Amino acid sequence: QxxxxxxxxxxxxxxxxxxxxxxxxxxxxxxxxxxQWYQHLPGTAxxxxxxxxxxxxxxxxxRFSGSKSGTSASLxxxxxxxxxxxxxxxxxxxxSLVGSVFGGGxxxxxx
Amino acid sequence: xxxxxxxxxxxxxxxxxxxxxxTVSGGSISSSPxxxxxxxxxxxxxxEWIGSIYDSGSTQxxxxxxxxxTISIDTSKNQFSLKLNSVTAADTAVYYCAKYYDSVxxxxxxxxxGTLVTVSS
Numbered sequence: 001q002x003x004x005x006x007x008x009x010x011x012x013x014x015x016x017x018x019x020x021x022x023x024x025x026x027x028x029x030x031x032x033x034x035x036q037w038y039q040h041l042p043g044t045a046x047x048x049x050x051x052x053x054x055x056x057x058x059x060x061x062x063r064f065s066g067s068k069s070g071t072s073a074s075l076x077x078x079x080x081x082x083x084x085x086x087x088x089x090x091x092x093x094x095x096s097l098v099g100s101v102f103g104g105g106x107x108x109x110x111x
Numbered sequence: 112x113x114x115x116x117x118x119x120x121x122x123x124x125x126x127x128x129x130x131x132x133x134t135v136s137g138g139s140i141s142s143s144p145x146x147x148x149x150x151x152x153x154x155x156x157x158x159e160w161i162g163s164i165y166d167s168g169s170t171q172x173x174x175x176x177x178x179x180x181t182i183s184i185d186t187s188k189n190q191f192s193l194k195l196n197s198v199t200a201a202d203t204a205v206y207y208c209a210k211y212y213d214s215v216x217x218x219x220x221x222x223x224x225g226t227l228v229t230v231s232s
Binding site: 002033034036038040044045046047048051052057089091093097098099100101102103104105 | 157158159163172174207220224
């Protein structure tokens with residue numbers, strides 16, 4: 001079981017908006033460490049999409065946005081495109097485990 | 112542009128030691144402060160943090176792997192390494208090396224392409 005909980009899968013039609021949730025606890029998300037989101041395509045390196053809860057690295061489209069409240073966080077993708085079909089992971093730091101923790105991953109299917 | 116590349120045996124026998132090296136190019140591995148990590152993904156499963164090395168060689172390890180893991184750094188070769196001993200089939204995974212964008216309490220902005228390590232006799 002992962003320390004951070006994500007839904008196994010989400011789906012949406014092209015052009016729609018989807019959200020992926022990430023639920024943690026007071027020792028990670030709730031401890032106000034930065035929350036990251038990664039996009040992972042099979043056979044490639046994970047790509048940093050969101051860092052520090054809501055910031056996009058250079059080159060990441062504005063269609064991707066992050067938010068956090070309490071012990072939960074969300075990744076929103078608007079204007080869904082076929083190329084967005086991938087696995088998405090949230091990641092934070094946990095002061096109880098003293099290390100980084102990942103969510104179990106969410107598979108996004110573009111219908 | 113910073114680049115990371117994992118290297119090492121793709122096949123390791125059960126009970127033996129898995130050894131991987133991450134070579135960093137396009138920048139100095141010892142640019143202070145530095146924060147580097149290893150992550151793995153077993154087949155069909157999610158990402159799992161293995162451990163980190165930072166500052167003057169300080170380390171943090173996943174509690175579930177701590178008794179078997181050693182991460183070290185060789186600044187003269189611009190490399191850092193992972194050793195995982197007493198491996199079993201459960202250690203079969205794609206192993207990634209990565210760089211933290213800030214402290215070890217942050218996330219990873221640069222990743223290697225990953226290398227598949229299979230544990231089998």
